Amino acid sequence: MLEYVKSYLTSSQTPGAAGNMFWVLVYILLIFTGLAIAVMLMTWLERKVLAHMQVRLGPMRVGPHGLLQPIADSLKLLLKEDIMPAEADSFIFWIAPFIVVLAAFTVFVVVPFGPTHAITDMNIGILFMLGVSSLSVLGIVMAGWASNSHYPLIGALRSSAQMVSYEVAMGLAVVSAVLMTSLNATGTGTLSMIGIVQAQQAQGEWFIFKFFPLGLIAFFIFAVAMVAETNRAPFDLAEAESELTAGFHTEYSGFRWSLFFLSEYTAMIAVSSIAVTLWLGGWLRPFPNLLNGAIWDKAFSFLPGIAFLFLAAMCFYNTVRMPKHPLFRVQTIGLAVFGVFLGLVGLVLFVPAVSIRVQDIFWFAAKVAGFMYLYIWYRGTFPRYRFDQLMQMGWKVLLPMGLGVLILTASVALLQQKLWHP
Amino acid sequence: MLIGGILVITRKNPVHSALALIVTLLAQASIYLMLYAPFVAGVQIILYAGGIMVLFLFVIMLVSIDRVQKERQFNSQWVVGIIAATALGGLFMAVYTKGKDIFPEHALPMVENDNTQRIATMLYGQYMFAFEIASLLLLVAIIGAVVMAKKKI
Numbered sequence: 065m066l067e068y069v070k071s072y073l074t075s076s077q078t079p080g081a082a083g084n085m086f087w088v089l090v091y092i093l094l095i096f097t098g099l100a101i102a103v104m105l106m107t108w109l110e111r112k113v114l115a116h117m118q119v120r121l122g123p124m125r126v127g128p129h130g131l132l133q134p135i136a137d138s139l140k141l142l143l144k145e146d147i148m149p150a151e152a153d154s155f156i157f158w159i160a161p162f163i164v165v166l167a168a169f170t171v172f173v174v175v176p177f178g179p180t181h182a183i184t185d186m187n188i189g190i191l192f193m194l195g196v197s198s199l200s201v202l203g204i205v206m207a208g209w210a211s212n213s214h215y216p217l218i219g220a221l222r223s224s225a226q227m228v229s230y231e232v233a234m235g236l237a238v239v240s241a242v243l244m245t246s247l248n249a250t251g252t253g254t255l256s257m258i259g260i261v262q263a264q265q266a267q268g269e270w271f272i273f274k275f276f277p278l279g280l281i282a283f284f285i286f287a288v289a290m291v292a293e294t295n296r297a298p299f300d301l302a303e304a305e306s307e308l309t310a311g312f313h314t315e316y317s318g319f320r321w322s323l324f325f326l327s328e329y330t331a332m333i334a335v336s337s338i339a340v341t342l343w344l345g346g347w348l349r350p351f352p353n354l355l356n357g358a359i360w361d362k363a364f365s366f367l368p369g370i371a372f373l374f375l376a377a378m379c380f381y382n383t384v385r386m387p388k389h390p391l392f393r394v395q396t397i398g399l400a401v402f403g404v405f406l407g408l409v410g411l412v413l414f415v416p417a418v419s420i421r422v423q424d425i426f427w428f429a430a431k432v433a434g435f436m437y438l439y440i441w442y443r444g445t446f447p448r449y450r451f452d453q454l455m456q457m458g459w460k461v462l463l464p465m466g467l468g469v470l471i472l473t474a475s476v477a478l479l480q481q482k483l484w485h486p
Numbered sequence: 487m488l489i490g491g492i493l494v495i496t497r498k499n500p501v502h503s504a505l506a507l508i509v510t511l512l513a514q515a516s517i518y519l520m521l522y523a524p525f526v527a528g529v530q531i532i533l534y535a536g537g538i539m540v541l542f543l544f545v546i547m548l549v550s551i552d553r554v555q556k557e558r559q560f561n562s563q564w565v566v567g568i569i570a571a572t573a574l575g576g577l578f579m580a581v582y583t584k585g586k587d588i589f590p591e592h593a594l595p596m597v598e599n600d601n602t603q604r605i606a607t608m609l610y611g612q613y614m615f616a617f618e619i620a621s622l623l624l625l626v627a628i629i630g631a632v633v634m635a636k637k638k639i
Contacts, residue, residue: 156502187601187602188528191525195528199531201536202508202536205543205544205547206501206505206543224540231536255525
């Protein structure tokens with residue numbers, strides 16, 4: 065048994081490519097668990113970061129610094145009454161959150177956490193991700209329809225019109241990034257996610273810096289389109305219509321609503337993974353080319369452990385700052401235990417055997433976490449777009465920019481091939 | 487795919503029919519996968535299931551519901567329908583029995599790794615004219631839609 069595990073740990077293929085069902089299932093379970101934890105962390109982080117941006121504290125009561133708030137939220141949502149509107153189409157009402165969750169989670173089959181750390185590596189990886197994430201639009205339209213009231217219907221149609229229009233801009237930005245993978249000896253690019261990161265590794269620079277400023281503009285187009293695609297601020301007219309009129313998930317309560325919520329955060333993580341893979345070098349550590357060599361590799365390999373030790377140090381510092389009152393004793397002990405746990409994880413990450421395997425996953429997750437912070441930052445900073453301004457920006461600004469970037473990238477790539485490799 | 491197709495034509499509610507059509511199109515994508523064409527399967531999901539069907543659903547949902555439910559469903563052309571289906575079935579059987587040599591004996595060993603590259607080479611090389619004509623057709627459709635929807639030209 066141990067030899068089986070060990071023999072797998074040094075394989076050079078993803079489990080899907082190796083046809084190994086057991087490890088595929090293990091990876092699926094790991095990714096699903098990781099996503100669930102990430103989503104719960106995101107709900108807590110969003111409330112805390114928004115609160116700190118608005119000069120207040122956020123949840124502080126439920127656990128130490130509100131750390132148990134996501135658990136309280138999910139318990140509340142599970143225990144709420146499950147209402148179905150009387151005249152609603154019950155089959156569609158039931159299946160709509162199912163489709164949205166399915167579309168959001170199936171995308172993670174091809175997300176590359178490392179050169180062998182993906183469930184599988186399709187040779188149409190990026191196409192699969194774009195396609196399956198566009199299936200969630202159908203779930204939203206069905207949710208609006210099945211609620212059998214005009215406010216959710218119009219909210220759903222608006223939201224899906226927004227998502228469809230920004231998918232075009234996303235697609236153009238993705239195409240211009242995939243174009244950059246073909247600048248190798250054979251002149252053949254690849255659509256596979258792992259292949260795109262390996263192309264960045266071979267060309268020695270992240271695609272965001274390639275053909276400056278074309279890579280940056282393509283990244284900018286994708287960054288804006290991905291925020292609009294996931295219905296997040298400042299493009300959240302469908303979601304905040306819950307405060308103005310009503311959104312597509314008005315009639316959903318309890319667990320069904322939490323499925324929509326879960327799939328929204330998962331879709332955010334999914335499109336951030338696309339952005340990280342295509343432009344920010346996936347699992348590559350920062351400065352793969354400028355600071356190369358064994359010493360810099362070793363120095364950067366200490367960073368995962370240092371990051372977790374830093375988090376543990378913050379936990380301990382806040383433990384010391386907790387109010388010294390007998391009612392706070394449990395929270396203080398809880399925070400200290402959490403700090404010890406994080407410190408242990410950090411120490412384990414210093415062991416070279418673990419560090420080599422886990423490093424790729426850490427860098428990928430750190431970059432996606434940066435994007436999540438940007439999402440929350442946008443929500444706290446920007447006012448909401450009106451719907452006609454939103455559609456105008458999608459079609460009249462981002463689409464021509466995307467086409468221009470594509471044409472310019474293709475021309476510069478052709479020039480480079482002709483001049484430097486005649 | 488067959489179940490999806492049958493559900494499309496037998497459902498009273500047009501939204502249910504549209505959903506069955508989505509299931510049919512996804513099954514079509516998996517048939518493309520089985521034919522070693524992963525690029526076509528991916529594009530089918532993006533464009534058909536994720537784009538065209540959304541717009542279908544827009545139109546279905548914005549058309550008034552009462553009128554649809556009030557229309558009496560009829561099938562008074564069942565004689566012609568059975569004749570046409572029998573003719574088509576006979577045609578299929580004739581092709582299958584008489585033209586056995588056009589079907590290959592075993593599954594062809596097709597390569598799927600470079601499906602995207604080969605489609606690109608053929609589409610932009612050999613079939614460039616058809617590509618440009620198709621895009622011209624789409625341009626005509628867009629202009630027609632704008633002309634029909636504008637209040638004043």
